[in-house]
Amino acid sequence: MAGRIEDYALIGDLQTAALVGRDGAIDWLCLPRLDSEAVLARLLGTPGNGFWRIGPSVFGVGPSPAADRRSYRGDSLIMEHEWDTPTGTLRVTDFMLPRTDDDDTPRLVRIAEALTGTVTVDATLSLRFDYGKVVPWVHKIEDNRTCAVAGPDAVWLDTDAETHGESLTTRSRVTLTKGERATFTLSWRPSFKSPPAMLDIDQALEDTEKFWADWVSQCTYDGRYRAAVIRSLITLKALTNPLTGGIAAAATTSLPEEIGGVRNWDYRHVWIRDAAKALWSLLRAGYLDEARAWRKWLLRAVAGDPENLQIMYGIAGEREMPEITLDWLVGYEESGPVRIGNAAADQRQLDVYGEVIGTLHLAAQFGLERDETSNALLTKLVQSVEAHWRDPDAGIWEVRGPSQHFVHSKVMAWVAVDRAIKLVEEGHAEGPIEQWRQLRDTIHQDVCTRGYDPERNTFTQFYGSQELDAALLLIPQVGFLPADDPRVIGTIEAVQKELSTPDGFLLRYPTHGDDVGTDGLPGDEGAFLVCAFWLVMDLAMIGRHDDARALFERLLSLSNDVGLLAEEWDSHLQRQLGNFPQAFSHIGIVGGALELELADLRASLFALPGTSR
Numbered sequence: 001m002a003g004r005i006e007d008y009a010l011i012g013d014l015q016t017a018a019l020v021g022r023d024g025a026i027d028w029l030c031l032p033r034l035d036s037e038a039v040l041a042r043l044l045g046t047p048g049n050g051f052w053r054i055g056p057s058v059f060g061v062g063p064s065p066a067a068d069r070r071s072y073r074g075d076s077l078i079m080e081h082e083w084d085t086p087t088g089t090l091r092v093t094d095f096m097l098p099r100t101d102d103d104d105t106p107r108l109v110r111i112a113e114a115l116t117g118t119v120t121v122d123a124t125l126s127l128r129f130d131y132g133k134v135v136p137w138v139h140k141i142e143d144n145r146t147c148a149v150a151g152p153d154a155v156w157l158d159t160d161a162e163t164h165g166e167s168l169t170t171r172s173r174v175t176l177t178k179g180e181r182a183t184f185t186l187s188w189r190p191s192f193k194s195p196p197a198m199l200d201i202d203q204a205l206e207d208t209e210k211f212w213a214d215w216v217s218q219c220t221y222d223g224r225y226r227a228a229v230i231r232s233l234i235t236l237k238a239l240t241n242p243l244t245g246g247i248a249a250a251a252t253t254s255l256p257e258e259i260g261g262v263r264n265w266d267y268r269h270v271w272i273r274d275a276a277k278a279l280w281s282l283l284r285a286g287y288l289d290e291a292r293a294w295r296k297w298l299l300r301a302v303a304g305d306p307e308n309l310q311i312m313y314g315i316a317g318e319r320e321m322p323e324i325t326l327d328w329l330v331g332y333e334e335s336g337p338v339r340i341g342n343a344a345a346d347q348r349q350l351d352v353y354g355e356v357i358g359t360l361h362l363a364a365q366f367g368l369e370r371d372e373t374s375n376a377l378l379t380k381l382v383q384s385v386e387a388h389w390r391d392p393d394a395g396i397w398e399v400r401g402p403s404q405h406f407v408h409s410k411v412m413a414w415v416a417v418d419r420a421i422k423l424v425e426e427g428h429a430e431g432p433i434e435q436w437r438q439l440r441d442t443i444h445q446d447v448c449t450r451g452y453d454p455e456r457n458t459f460t461q462f463y464g465s466q467e468l469d470a471a472l473l474l475i476p477q478v479g480f481l482p483a484d485d486p487r488v489i490g491t492i493e494a495v496q497k498e499l500s501t502p503d504g505f506l507l508r509y510p511t512h513g514d515d516v517g518t519d520g521l522p523g524d525e526g527a528f529l530v531c532a533f534w535l536v537m538d539l540a541m542i543g544r545h546d547d548a549r550a551l552f553e554r555l556l557s558l559s560n561d562v563g564l565l566a567e568e569w570d571s572h573l574q575r576q577l578g579n580f581p582q583a584f585s586h587i588g589i590v591g592g593a594l595e596l597e598l599a600d601l602r603a604s605l606f607a608l609p610g611t612s613r
């Protein structure tokens with residue numbers, strides 16, 4: 001059985017990623033890209049769906065023990081597990097080498113070494129192609145090299161340990177004394193191509209360490225929550241494909257939003273919304289290159305058809321991602337179905353216009369050079385907003401129930417026009433600014449009239465709805481209304497009252513158990529973590545600093561021991577839920593830390609003699 005979601009750590013080469021558990025087993029790996037077929041899929045099934053364990057010897061003895069310690073090596077994606085055994089201490093170092101133009105082969109490296117005494121190490125590699133379905137044809141090429149082939153894919157194992165085949169797995173047992181090590185490298189190539197070159201392991205480790213050190217050194221945030229912010233930025237970077245510029249929403253598919261439930265989705269794609277929010281974090285922490293690459297990704301993705309802007313695309317901008325279920329996988333802790341692809345790609349979600357234009361504006365403010373193609377896109381996008389902002393949509397939460405006039409969607413339509421106007425006003429673009437100003441006012445008035453309930457003093461989930469939505473917390477953050485507007489404060493208080501979980505986090509909207517609710521799905525789900533981070537930011541903005549900080553620190557405490565967060569938190573079972581690690585949650589960490597820092601700054605400015613609020 002797979003571990004708890006929080007038992008996993010992420011390693012990756014920016015184009016794909018793997019999850020390694022505390023027991024030293026890699027239970028999730030897709031090759032060659034994050035959204036390719038998994039070759040190790042125990043995470044969503046059984047050991048028979050593929051895993052790769054390296055740890056102290058247990059063959060014939062019992063279950064794989066959890067490591068006594070684990071941590072990333074400094075600010076990197078190099079993961080180290082250590083086991084203290086009765087005879088000595090074993091360390092296993094796992095990493096993926098960021099690929100280069102010269103060598104685009106994905107490589108996952110594992111180094112087992114004895115730190116003290118003598119340890120016997122067992123390694124079991126059970127490759128199953130096509131998401132755990134296909135047993136490959138495995139053959140030894142030479143003493144140190146084994147090749148597993150199924151159809152178009154070939155995975156190569158290079159190791160200095162003796163290997164043998166047993167029960168459809170490749171196994172090694174090696175005894176190491178202090179200072180000795182055994183190395184294992186897994187590489188992927190199309191099966192019709194020549195074998196990969198042998199890797200210089202020490203050079204690869206040094207290059208990987210240097211890559212992360214160089215990248216992290218560009219970070220401009222040096223505040224109180226630096227460790228959590230850096231880990232979040234590294235995680236966002238790991239989800240950002242350097243070749244295409246696409247930023248995936250998470251590294252996994254179908255980790256459930258309720259144990260045993262049906263809310264299991266594939267997040268290995270690029271949502272306009274999630275990517276835009278990730279860029280917001282990266283830009284504010286000093287990273288401009290990722291914004292430049294994403295703008296190129298966006299222009300390619302929407303090329304030729306900006307009127308039909310999709311809400312999500314594949315990592316290279318692919319438009320089709322049909323949603324199918326993988327019947328042979330039982331799902332994480334039997335939470336089925338396991339889905340790949342995502343039907344939300346065909347939905348209309350109005351907020352994406354605001355996300356795109358908002359990001360173009362933010363990038364321009366941070367010094368990204370003017371680009372004429374994106375200016376042409378801008379006009380087309382505002383025309384689409386003008387044509388469609390009155391339409392109902394599926395909303396930020398991608399409901400599968402009937403379309404509605406979601407308030408957050410309309411607010412983001414306002415953001416689209418507002419930021420287009422600002423781009424023109426600030427000299428970054430041209431456009432019919434007077435017409436846009438009228439449109440902006442019309443949308444604002446419509447939302448304030450039809451999306452606001454004066455009796456309860458709160459905005460509502462959609463026009464005419466009695467229910468609330470945590471996305472309303474974004475109203476002050478996007479500048480739709482100032483934070484001290486009584487309607488904003490009323491909404492924050494109402495959301496806090498009606499959507500709080502028993503432990504003080506937030507649901508994104510009400511669900512109704514077995515009854516199908518607004519989202520069109522049965523069942524419930526956990527606290528949606530980014531929503532609680534939005535609450536942190538709102539509380540900081542309205543001057544409730546102590547509440548904001550306390551909530552932020554409680555949210556940070558939900559991260560696992562290596563600083564990673566999934567999408568949701570199960571308040572009853574006290575465990576992480578949903579895809580992992582998820583960009584949204586890590587965006588929340590960065591946003592919360594930055595907002596708290598701003599709040600401190602404001603407080604200290606106002607404390608200066610001669611200043612007042």
Ligand SMILES: OC[C@H]1O[C@H](O[C@H]2O[C@H](CO)[C@@H](O)[C@H](O)[C@H]2O)[C@H](O)[C@@H](O)[C@@H]1O
Pocket residue numbers: 249265266267271273274342343344396397398399400519584
């Ligand atoms: O709740 C139903 C929907 O859940 C997923 O969407 C969620 O994840 C997206 C990626 O992080 C995010 O952009 C969205 O706001 C979330 O609601 C799923 O991808 C959808 O297919 C599903 O309808």
